[in-house]
Amino acid sequence: MLLDSDIFIAIIKEEDRLKQHSLKILKAVEKRKLKNVYASVASVQEIIFWLLNRNFRDKILLTVSRIFELKNLEWIPLTKEIFLTASALIEEYNLGSFDAYLAATALLKDRMIVSSDHIYDRIKGMKRISPEEFAKRL
Secondary structure, eight states: OEEOHHHHHHHHSSSOTTHHHHHHHHHHHHTTSSOSOEEEHHHHHHHHHHHHHTTOGGGHHHHHHHHHTOTTOEEEOOOHHHHHHHHHHHHHHOOOHHHHHHHHHHHHHTSEEEOSOGGGGGSTTOEEEOHHHHHHTO
């Protein structure tokens, strides 16, 4: 299952309602309590934009380095197939680019995403699990 960018952003923020849930999920990934968990490299790009938009330019390198240091998390690159699927999702569901990349990645892999974003509930064939609900299962 794909971890949405909001999992990572919740940890970066000083305060976020998802912070504790996100930490629990990522600790479970690192301890191999969760298998088949992955993220899209598009999430890293979204995190960089998030940091830039908040004038945290000086935190980008450290943040990205720490994200890539997470153990047992598979990083899925953007491929032609993902770009084409994302383009179709943008047209059909009026998604933003990052949501479309993440949805396309999940649809092409296992159709599951851990996210607080309800936009994924509209996409046919996708199953969204909220971080709160998912963390309770751990």
